[in-house]
Amino acid sequence: SAVISQKPSRDICQRGTSLTIQCQVDSQVTMMFWYRQQPGQSLTLIATANQGSEATYESGFVIDKFPISRPNLTFSTLTVSNMSPEDSSIYLCSVLTNSNQPQHFGDGTRLSIL
Amino acid sequence: LAKTTQPISMDSYEGQEVNITCSHNNIATNDYITWYQQFPSQGPRFIIQGYKTKVTNEVASLFIPADRKSSTLSLPRVSLSDTAVYYCLVGYSGNTPLVFGKGTRLSVIA
Numbered sequence: 335s336a337v338i339s340q341k342p343s344r345d346i347c348q349r350g351t352s353l354t355i356q357c358q359v360d361s362q363v364t365m366m367f368w369y370r371q372q373p374g375q376s377l378t379l380i381a382t383a384n385q386g387s388e389a390t391y392e393s394g395f396v397i398d399k400f401p402i403s404r405p406n407l408t409f410s411t412l413t414v415s416n417m418s419p420e421d422s423s424i425y426l427c428s429v430l431t432n433s434n435q436p437q438h439f440g441d442g443t444r445l446s447i448l
Numbered sequence: 449l450a451k452t453t454q455p456i457s458m459d460s461y462e463g464q465e466v467n468i469t470c471s472h473n474n475i476a477t478n479d480y481i482t483w484y485q486q487f488p489s490q491g492p493r494f495i496i497q498g499y500k501t502k503v504t505n506e507v508a509s510l511f512i513p514a515d516r517k518s519s520t521l522s523l524p525r526v527s528l529s530d531t532a533v534y535y536c537l538v539g540y541s542g543n544t545p546l547v548f549g550k551g552t553r554l555s556v557i558a
Contacts, residue, residue, distance in 0.1 A: 335494075367545045376535070377492070377548040426491050430543065436482055437546050439491030 336361050336431050338440035346446045347417055354413045355443045357427030362407035365430035368400070371442070372423045380425075383410040417447045452536045452549040459555045466523045468552050470536030473517050481512060481519045482546065484535045492535060492548075496521070523554075531556045 337360040347353050357366065366383040381389040381402055389402035404410040414421055424442040431438070453471040460466045472481070480499050484492035496503055498510040498519070509522040523530060533551040 338491075365543050365545070369548075376550050379545050379547060382545060428491075428545070430545075436494040436497055438494065441489070441491045444489070 335435075335438050336363060336429055338427055338429060338438060340427055340440040340443050342443055343441070344444040344446075346448060349418055349447055351417055352413055352415045353417065353445065354411050355425055355427075355445075357410045357412070357440060359408045359429055361431065363429040363431050364407075366404055366410045367428040367430075367437070368402060368410070368412045369426045369428060369439075370423045371426060377426065380412070383412075414445065417445075419447050422446050452538055454534075454536050454549065454552045456550065457553040457555070459557060460526055461557050462527055463525050466526050466530075466554060466556075468521045468523075468534055468536075468554070469518060470521070471518045472536070472538045475516050475538050476540070478540045479538045480540070481510065481516075482537045482539070483508070483510065483521045484537065486533045486535065486551070495534075526554075526556045528556050528558060530554065 339358045341356045345353060368380040369377040370380055371377045379392050380395045380400055381391040383389050383402045383404040385404045399415050401413045424444050426442040427440040428437050480497055482497040483495045485495050486492045496505055496508050496510045498512050500512050503510045511520040533553050535548055535551040537546045539546055
């Protein structure tokens, strides 16, 4: 299965700042997704990162708050903009290598906003 | 996407077999059933996937009745290290991202 690396693994940020999370995969993948997991909760899909075009966002998530890039088949970034304490969560990158394989997840970025 | 319902939590003693049942009454013809395991501070890890009848791998078995409206994940002889949250997901195994339910928190007791 694909090896997924997320950076940073954790960070503590000030209110009003922005942080960019990187997701690097060791092989080309067809699909990349970003999820959020709030403390003690399940995972919520933020968006599908589309290569070379704008990401597809789920209801409740907007590009201005969570801009996403995917410049190639192995890399994507998620930015959490103008952070507030409510954005304190784990942000996870997930990939599909092809349509016949299960989705695989990185270990996430634990973000705390003061 | 089909919604899933599973118990919020379960307790088991070490060495016992654990069965976690998931209901998915609105499963579509193309949908697969996938189970993930998540430990604290880690991303979900794929356990097993099936479409119908029974699937077995080195970690678990998945039982799916003919109507596919439910499924049961079976973990043989659990150990303390199996303490985790287990998610049942239903969806088309194509390019559609998985939608997570609340999961089942399994606690294994010595």
